[in-house]
Amino acid sequence: MAYIDPYAMSPEKKIALLETMVLIRVFEERVATLFAQQLIPGFVHLSIGQEASTVGSCAALRPDDYIVSTHRGHAHILAKGADPKYMFAECLGKKTGYCKGKGGSMHIADFSKNILGANGVVGGGFPIIIGAGFSIKLRKTDQVGMVFFGDGASNRGTFHEACNMAAVFKLPIVFVCENNMYASTSPASKMVAGGSIAGRAHAYGIPGFITDGSNVLAVAEVVQEAVDRARRGEGPSIVETETYRYKGHFEGDKQKYRTQDEIQNYRMTRDPIDRFERVLQEEGILTKTAIKEIWAAAHTRIEEAVRFAMESPLPEPEEALDDVFVNP
Amino acid sequence: MGVRDLSCSLAMAEALAEEMERDPTVFIIGEDLTAHGGIFGQFRGLPERFPDRIIDTPISETSIVGAGIGAALTGMRPIIDMHFADFVTTAMDEIVNQMAKLRYMSGGQAKLPLVLWAPDGAGISAAAQHSQSVESWFIHTPGLKVVAPFEPADVKGLLKAAIRDDDPVIFFQHKRLFRWTGPVAEHHEYLVPLGKALIKRHGSDVTIITYSRMTYECLEAARILAQQGIQAEVIDLRTLKPFDMELIAESLRKTRRAVIAHEACLTGGFGAEIAARIGEELFEHLDAPVLRVAAKDVPIPFSPVLEKFVLPQAEDILNAVRTVMKYPSRAVTRACSITKTPRSKRRRSG
Numbered sequence: 001m002a003y004i005d006p007y008a009m010s011p012e013k014k015i016a017l018l019e020t021m022v023l024i025r026v027f028e029e030r031v032a033t034l035f036a037q038q039l040i041p042g043f044v045h046l047s048i049g050q051e052a053s054t055v056g057s058c059a060a061l062r063p064d065d066y067i068v069s070t071h072r073g074h075a076h077i078l079a080k081g082a083d084p085k086y087m088f089a090e091c092l093g094k095k096t097g098y099c100k101g102k103g104g105s106m107h108i109a110d111f112s113k114n115i116l117g118a119n120g121v122v123g124g125g126f127p128i129i130i131g132a133g134f135s136i137k138l139r140k141t142d143q144v145g146m147v148f149f150g151d152g153a154s155n156r157g158t159f160h161e162a163c164n165m166a167a168v169f170k171l172p173i174v175f176v177c178e179n180n181m182y183a184s185t186s187p188a189s190k191m192v193a194g195g196s197i198a199g200r201a202h203a204y205g206i207p208g209f210i211t212d213g214s215n216v217l218a219v220a221e222v223v224q225e226a227v228d229r230a231r232r233g234e235g236p237s238i239v240e241t242e243t244y245r246y247k248g249h250f251e252g253d254k255q256k257y258r259t260q261d262e263i264q265n266y267r268m269t270r271d272p273i274d275r276f277e278r279v280l281q282e283e284g285i286l287t288k289t290a291i292k293e294i295w296a297a298a299h300t301r302i303e304e305a306v307r308f309a310m311e312s313p314l315p316e317p318e319e320a321l322d323d324v325f326v327n328p
Numbered sequence: 329m330g331v332r333d334l335s336c337s338l339a340m341a342e343a344l345a346e347e348m349e350r351d352p353t354v355f356i357i358g359e360d361l362t363a364h365g366g367i368f369g370q371f372r373g374l375p376e377r378f379p380d381r382i383i384d385t386p387i388s389e390t391s392i393v394g395a396g397i398g399a400a401l402t403g404m405r406p407i408i409d410m411h412f413a414d415f416v417t418t419a420m421d422e423i424v425n426q427m428a429k430l431r432y433m434s435g436g437q438a439k440l441p442l443v444l445w446a447p448d449g450a451g452i453s454a455a456a457q458h459s460q461s462v463e464s465w466f467i468h469t470p471g472l473k474v475v476a477p478f479e480p481a482d483v484k485g486l487l488k489a490a491i492r493d494d495d496p497v498i499f500f501q502h503k504r505l506f507r508w509t510g511p512v513a514e515h516h517e518y519l520v521p522l523g524k525a526l527i528k529r530h531g532s533d534v535t536i537i538t539y540s541r542m543t544y545e546c547l548e549a550a551r552i553l554a555q556q557g558i559q560a561e562v563i564d565l566r567t568l569k570p571f572d573m574e575l576i577a578e579s580l581r582k583t584r585r586a587v588i589a590h591e592a593c594l595t596g597g598f599g600a601e602i603a604a605r606i607g608e609e610l611f612e613h614l615d616a617p618v619l620r621v622a623a624k625d626v627p628i629p630f631s632p633v634l635e636k637f638v639l640p641q642a643e644d645i646l647n648a649v650r651t652v653m654k655y656p657s658r659a660v661t662r663a664c665s666i667t668k669t670p671r672s673k674r675r676r677s678g
Contacts, residue, residue, distance in 0.1 A: 066402060100435035109434040116401050117434055121425050127394015128426065134395050135402040138355060138381070145398075161388040165395070168386060323436035324471055326494035328570075 009217070011285045017059055017216050018280060019294055021051040021273050024075045026298040027084055028247075030306060031074065031091060031105070035251045039310075040091050044105045045072040046247040049214075052272030053178045053241035054079050056219025057146065060174075060227040066114045066132045066145040068125035071106045072245075073118030076148050082110045084302060088309035095319070096312040102323060122183075123156030125149060126175075130162050133171030133236075144230045146174045152183025154197040163238070167204040170235035174226045177240040178213065184249045185257040198240035206236050213243030214270040217279070244270065334512040336505045337370045339480035343487040344371065344407065346516050348378050351405060354491060355381035357395055358409025367411070368447060368506045393419035393444065397427050400442040405491060413448035413500060414460050427496045428471030441494045443487070448476075449502035449541055449591055450639055456627035459635075461540075461592035466498045467569045467601070473522055474569040476500040478543040480510045482566050485520030493522060502541040502591075525572035527579070531559035534585040534649050537576060537602055539565040542589045542640065549645035558653060568598055576602070577610055584615040585652040589645050594622035616655035619648040 028046045035044050047054065050072075058079035061067070069076040078084065082098070090097030091105045098108050109117035116132065119125050129147035136143045153159060154177055166173045177197045181188050194200060201208025207229070211222045219241055226237035244266045248255045255263075280286040286294075334342065348354045356371065361382050365372035375382050385392050389410070396408035410416055416423060423444065430438040450459035466472045473495055477483050483501065490497035512518075528543060529550050538546045543564045550560040561579050565571055580586055586606055588599040599620040606618050621640045629635050 068398075098435065099433060099437070102435050103433040107433040109430075109437055111401075111434065111437040114402075116398070117430065117438070119426075121421055124421060124426060127391045127422055128398040128401070130391050131395040131398015131400070131406075132402050133398070134355075134357070134383070135399040135404045138353075138399070138404060158390050158394070161386075161391040162394075164386055165388055165391045169383075323432050325473070326431070326439055326441075 009220070013059070014280060014285055017055050017220070018273070018276055018286070018291075019298070020055045020079055021216065021276065022294050022298045023084070023301065024051050024054065024078050025273060026295070026302045027078060027087070028074060030302050032247070032251055034091070034306070040105065041093055042104055043250045043252070044091065045250050047072045047075045047245055049246040049266065049272070050178055050180055050243045051075060052216035052276065053213035053219055053243040054148070056216040057148070057176045057223045057239070057241070059220045060224040061144065061146060064114060065143050066116055066129070068116045068129045068132070068145070068147045069118040070125065070148055070150065070153070071118065071120055071122065072150070073108065073148070074105070077108050077110065077115055077118065080115050081113045082108070082115060083305075085305035085308040088305050089312050092309050092312075093314065094309055094312040095315040096308070100319065100323070101315045102320075123149065123153040123158040126153075126156070126158040126162035129173055130165050130171065133166060133173045134169070136172050137169070142172075142231050144172045144174060144227050146176055146227070148176050148178060150183060151177065151179040151181065151188035151192055151197060152186070154200070155191060163200070163204045163206070163236070166236035167206050170233065172230035172233065173236040174223065174230055175236065175238040176223065177238065178243050179240050180243050180245045182245070182249070182257065187257065196240060198238050201238040206238065208238045208240070210240045210242065213241030214272040214275060216272060216276050329514040331511045331513050333509050334480050335507050335509045336480045336483045336501065337366075337368050337507070338372070339484040339512045340370045340487060340501070341365075341372045341374060342512070343484040344374055345377060347488055347491045348374070348381060350516070353403060354405045354407065355383065355399075356407045356409060357383045357385060358392055359385055359387055359411050361409060366409070368503070370506070389415050389418040390422060393422040394426070396442045396444065397422060397430070397440065400440040400496075401430065401438055405441045406443075407491065408442060408444045410444060410446035412458050413446035413462055414457050416446060416462060416465075423466070423472070423498075424469050428469045431495075432471055439494050440496045443490045443497050443499050445499045445501065447503045448500045449504060450623075450628045450635060451504050453630055453632055453635060455630040459628035461500075461590070461623075463498075463500055463568055464592060464596055464598050467598055471496070472569065473497045473567070474500070475522065475567050476502075476540040477566050478505065478540055478564050480508065481512045482520050482526070484512050485518050486522070486566060489519045489522055492519070497522070500540065505541055520566065523567045523570045523572060525563050525565045525567070525575045527561060527575070528564045529560065529562040531561035531583065533559045533583055534587060534652060535561045535563060535576070535579040535583045536587045536589060536645065536649070537563045537565065538589040539568060540591065542591050545640065545642045546589050546645055548642040549649065552642070552646060553649055558649065560649060571602070573605055573609070576606065580606065580610050581613050584613055584657065585655070586614070586618045587621060587645065587648045587652060588618065589621040589640060591623055591639060593625050594620060595625050597622050615658050616652040619652055621645050621648050
């Protein structure tokens with residue numbers, strides 16, 4: 001099996017990983033302020049703290065690979081190359097949004113980038129990625145499908161069905177479980193039997209990996225191996241990244257199920273961006289100033305995107321009747 | 329190219345073979361498809377001709393339907409075999425929350441050219457979990473098209489049209505019709521457009537609106553009624569969503585009396601929707617209340633004597649027609665009253 005040494009990754013690629021992580025962090029924090037200002041209708045689920053898991057995973061993908069995301073999906077979609085301006089516009093319910101205001105934060109999709117959509121149903125992505133897997137096999141391409149899910153979704157029956165089906169047909173799929181320790185308010189320690197989610201891979205006779213979800217290079221290494229394996233036609237794998245979300249299940253969540261100390265401790269000791277910035281400085285790839293410039297560039301891009309979204313028109317009410325069918 | 333008699337299952341196999349030949353993105357996925365050419369013989373000959381494109385899966389309905397959705401999103405035209413229509417419940421999230429909504433929620437980016445094929449209906453002592461008619465659930469879900477043909481020719485023409493359609497189509501086929509035989513065109517481009525009903529029998533006294541296997545019972549009833557001097561027009565809807573209100577209206581303007589018959593149970597059934605539309609759009613053309621003939625509001629029982637009692641029979645259709653025929657024609661009286669009404673009042677009441 002080809003061993004991808006993450007430290008052999010080019011400095012340019014490493015910088016790109018940091019840039020994407022920072023862009024996601026700034027995007028999510030901006031969503032939080034827009035939501036607090038009551039400019040975003042409905043509810044939003046943020047993934048601040050999980051950037052390494054997402055960016056490390058998507059780093060292993062080609063533009064023509066497919067992803068299916070979750071209700072906590074902004075990061076996956078950005079990491080796969082979506083444009084923040086259409087994402088903000090969608091979050092604000094604008095006509096210029098990815099889904100013309102019909103999907104909102106939880107259902108952003110960009111089919112031009114093979115992002116088959118965030119999904120409002122926990123565990124709803126598994127069956128869809130199975131279909132992408134069959135499609136890839138039938139079309140005889142070497143694409144890969146990646147489905148993101150959390151510790152909560154690992155307890156859905158869809159997970160078992162999809163793992164079995166993917167294993168039986170050796171579908172080119174990578175299951176990426178971002179275990180952020182809480183399914184809404186329920187700790188994974190109380191809800192997930194068997195000790196780990198990746199461990200369930202044994203039951204299907206496929207590889208299962210657990211990796212440090214706050215270390216982007218560790219995630220990239222493991223996921224790359226799973227992706228390469230899928231691309232070679234050797235079938236699916238499960239990768240579990242141990243990660244953490246700093247914000248509640250949704251914005252406004254009172255979070256009575258965990259302590260502020262727990263969150264602070266994680267932020268101080270395992271923040272994925274802090275950690276990676278230190279690595280890049282130690283390796284002499286980036287200076288403090290260069291890192292500051294990355295943050296400034298992300299802020300500029302996000303502010304431009306927010307401005308685009310804010311200035312965009314709302315849809316006409318009658319547009320609610322469009323897009324039900326191709327041929328009504 | 330001619331016309332021969334084919335059973336519904338052979339008409340289906342022929343439609344599938346022609347479409348799989350025509351389009352390499354068409355494939356079939358489901359349980360137990362290849363061993364016997366499908367549990368109803370509906371896939372006869374296909375596993376030999378298209379071994380890669382007829383996929384036997386584990387018993388995982390959720391993933392089977394999801395596989396159809398994911399494949400449709402990524403450039404394929406899947407046909408999902410549901411084994412029995414009753415089993416849609418095991419994939420309801422995939423059908424209702426994903427299949428029906430992904431196009432809309434993505435602002436029209438997603439396209440789902442797929443067919444979910446589901447054999448439905450009762451009458452074979454299969455009891456409550458293998459006998460249901462569940463079309464109403466999907467008619468009530470925006471984003472899905474629903475088809476339920478009766479004749480073998482329509483099975484072929486509608487299945488081909490459904491496969492070529494770019495939207496998700498739920499295709500119900502009654503289990504008791506698999507051996508039902510009729511003339512089917514050999515022509516490879518024999519397509520029946522979605523949304524078009526068909527007058528199966530012309531008549532001027534009453535319109536019987538029906539679909540799927542109940543069309544047979546309605547035609548039986550119409551034959552008996554004709555012997556008694558009542559000419560019933562029988563409409564086979566073929567597609568339930570969108571349904572052909574135009575043809576219903578055209579018929580009712582002539583007959584002024586309507587009976588709706590379906591095998592699904594009465595309450596919340598599709599008959600209620602048709603009756604409501606007739607009430608809203610054709611009230612002034614009616615001489616009698618619109619009556620519905622449907623199964624009783626109980627699960628389908630096992631014992632043949634119980635099952636027959638629950639399911640609507642030709643006799644029930646006869647009774648409904650006789651009831652609507654008792655109402656006097658209002659056509660003449662109303663015409664007179666209009667001529668007597670002063671202009672001002674007429675405007676107010678209009």
